Amino acid sequence: MLNSERNSSFVPHGHLSEGIEVLRRMVDEGLSWDSVTCVTVLGLCASLRDLKLGLEIHGNMLRNGIEFDVYVSGAIVNMYGKCHNILNARNVFEKLQVRNVVLWTAMMANYFQRGYFEDALNLFTKMEFEDILPNEFTFAILLNSTAGLSMLRHGEAIHACAEKYGFKDYLIVGNALINMYCKSGNIKAAKRVFSYMVYRDTITWNAIICGYSHHGLGKEALITFQDMLTAAECPNHITFVGVLSACSHLGLVEEGFYYLNQLMKQFAIEPGLEHYTCIVGLLSKAGRLDEAENFMRSQPVKWDVVAWRVLLNACLVHRSYGFGKRVADFVLNLAPSDVGTYILLSNIYARTKRWDGVSKIRKLMQERNIKKEPGVSWIEIRNITHVFVSDDGKHPESNKIYEKVKELLARIKPLGYVPDTAAVLHDVEDEQKEDYLSYHSEKMAIAYGLMKAPIEAPLHVFKNLRMCDDCHSAIKLISKVTNRVMIVRDANRFHHFQDGQCSCADYW
Structure with a gap:
């Protein structure tokens, strides 16, 4: 039992290698496992995303006749989900005789994390049919799944259901509501939810700031960011993606560089690719295309196609077609299968009535079996x-x-x-x-x-x-x-x- 306690203390604190070592000793010494041990070990497999180890542990539990109570069953379902094996998770879930709200919610979470949003929502319908009452985590997953599908009406119905069950004031539900309304197009409803929230955390502030930015409301995003600092809530890297995007919408070049070079350092946040891409967008929108390219050439960043396409799109908007063609040629050498670059280059040729260039791009796409997604x-x-x-x-x-x-x-x-x-x-x-x-x-x-x-x-x-x-x-x-x-x-x-x-x- 001592080893079981040691293992359970290692894993939640992130000491995964120590947890593996204790697990090996338990196996070598032939110690019996109780439900606490099983839950802990399965949690270790989930944290490591180690499907092979998880399968071995599950098989060992079956061979030794360990009783699968709701906690152990939930850990198995969670382990398979974290290891991206939805089929095994569903098979275990379906065979259970007793399924409480934790198990239902765990299975919904697995679907959500893999992007199977409709499956998560459909599972809730079955859960209701079995008279299982949802909890706050259930509603959070449902709302975030609805956000993934941009289903505003469905999200509004789930919002009403959360209020009916008394969960609307829970932090995790409030955060999911803001996310749902932002991604489903109703920024005013997201603002209302934010305004009425009793408790807020960094996720809350990030959701509304990034929501404002995504809706083109840069001024509102920056005002909310200042409110966040006034409330003594510490921003993180996601916060500054929203802030820099807001600067881009408003054309605030100097402010954007201030946030990147000074304020992020003040909060000990290392800029990443998304932040640097926002700066490219900021310079590009301001029409400072040469500066944007020089910025990309001078930064020790492994730029992806998305960043270069931001610059390419700006060339089209600002009618800098020669510059755009040069950028497009570079991007196609970098990523020959990027359909978006072919379309933008084709647009440049069409704008300049270079129909031979349009034909050339189409022929190239056919040769490389690259197909434009229909609108x-x-x-x-x-x-x-x-x-x-x-x-x-x-x-x-x-x-x-x-x-x-x-x-x-x-x-x-x-x-x-x-x-x-x-x-x-x-x-x-x-x-x-x-x-x-x-x-x-x-x-x-x-x-x-x-x-x-x-x-x-x-x-x-x-x-x-x-x-x-x-x-x-x-x-x-x-x-x-x-x-x-x-x-x-x-x-x-x-x-x-x-x-x-x-x-x-x-x-x-």
Whole structure:
């Protein structure tokens, strides 16, 4: 029993190598294991992410007839989940005769950690069917799973359920609520949750600061950061990702370098790739492209494709096409399979009417078997998700949607809307280019939302790719003529359209 106690004391404090050594001695000496030993050893396997060791321990427990109470069973489920073996975790879970809320929640956590958000939510439905009452950890996992799917209506329902069970004031639930509302497009609801929270920790502050930044609300993010410091809450590396992103949105170059070079050092936080990438974005947005490139060349950082693509996108926005082509060539040598770089380079060629260059990029993509992901947008209306692919006509109300799009485009032309035919990657007549642009998936989703959503409700549209310039310009004006708030999340960030303006200030 002494060895069992020693092992259990080593593992929670992170002394994993010592825990392994005690485990070997226990096996060598043939000592019997109790449930505490089993839970501790399985926790060791989970911490090490050592599936082979975990399988051996599980097999040893079965051979020795150890009783699987809820604690041991939970440790097994957790171990397989941490070792990325969801199938074994599910098999163990399904065979259990008695499953309490801890076991259900552990299995949901396994699904969530592997990105199987729908499976986590579906498991909750089964748990309710068996009359198992959820706890605060259950709700945290459910809300974070909903955030992963950007399912605002579903998240609101879980929020109401958490209030019903009396968990809304729990810190872990409040943090999950902020995360859910931020990632599902309702930053105002996230702010309300934050305002009413009785207790806050670093995760709370990070969630709202990064949420503001992701929604283009840089000023609010920086004000909240100052409130965090006033509250004597210590920031961490995630906090400064949100802060530097906010500086980028606002074009605050000097402030950004102050946070990077001075304040982060003051809090003993070593800048990482994400922080340096934010600085590249900051310089790029300010149009200081040479400085951004020099910064990248001078820093002892192993830059990834994402950082270089930030600079490349800025070349497109600032119409520095020669610079952009040079950057793109460099990135393609660095990462020949990065589809985003091919698309941006193709856009540069199209903008300069270099159709031979567009053809060259397409041929290169075909030779390397690189396929562009089709643009898809979706909107949820009355708990039903409607999916749109550009000009595919598969929606049952396509004809009405096309008519609505035509009507909207006709209404915004007197306000100065001119189709941005330079965004079309085809060498065809201008009239045909306008047709390509008219029925992009986000325009169709917006049109359908205006047809079906309550007149006072904001429209929440999600897109898998970056929004094109033409759709961005059109939706700004559509928000003005319809007097509606429209929130579109594309691959880069949230865009809040209202009264002809966008929160991104036309840079994304």
